[in-house]
Amino acid sequence: MPKLDLAKAPVKTGSIYPEPYAAQMVGRSSIRLGELAGLTQFGVNIVTLEPGAVASLRHWHLREDEFGMVLEGELTLIEDEGETIMRPGDCAAWKAGVANGHRFVNRSDRPGKFLIVGTKSPEEVATYSDVDMQIHIAGGKARFTYQDGSDWAGHRDRAPKGENNG
Structure with a gap:
């Protein structure tokens, strides 16, 4: 395949999250390089976070x-263990099945960019660490549930750990 023309790559803004979480993704966009290249086994994106945005x-x-x-820029990586300042060239990786909730946040006054590469499993479950929600991917479709597996019906406060979230 010839050199990829980034100007021809699809750009995704917004989120597939249900509200109120979709509104929290303002200021995030991603250049879908894997999609441009027709990759099917893993995704490759360059994500831009405007100041104050979360990935x-x-x-x-x-x-x-x-x-x-x-x-580019300075981003804050937030994981279960705490926060880490990340600058150009800094890398992080997350192994499948390890329950370490993570995300990038831009707390600086300039845009930041990061490359993200991930497996494209035909069936997947992602768990959201700070809210009572999961996403289930199967057959190319996404379905949101609460962490107990029941169908998503809207935001509900999360019970303290060890208590019933229902």
Whole structure:
């Protein structure tokens, strides 16, 4: 395949999250390089975060590995263990099945960019660490549930750990 023309890559803005979480993704966009190249086994995106923007809700994947590398600016990586300042060239990786919720946040006054590469498992479950929600991917379709597996019916406050979330 010849050199990819980034100007021809699809750009995704917004989120597939249900409200109120979709509104929290303002200021995030991603250049879909894997889609441009026709890749089917893994995704490759360059994500831009405007000042104050977040990349996602904190999450972890059951079947998909992820790798992230900061390309521009200064981003904060938030994981279960705490926060880490990430600058160009800094990398992080998350192994499938390890329950370490993670996300990038831009707390600086300039845009930041990072490369994200991840497995494209045909069936996947991602769990959101700070809210009572999961996403289930199967057959190319996404379905949101609460963490107990019941169908999503809207935001509900999360009970403290160890208590029933229903």
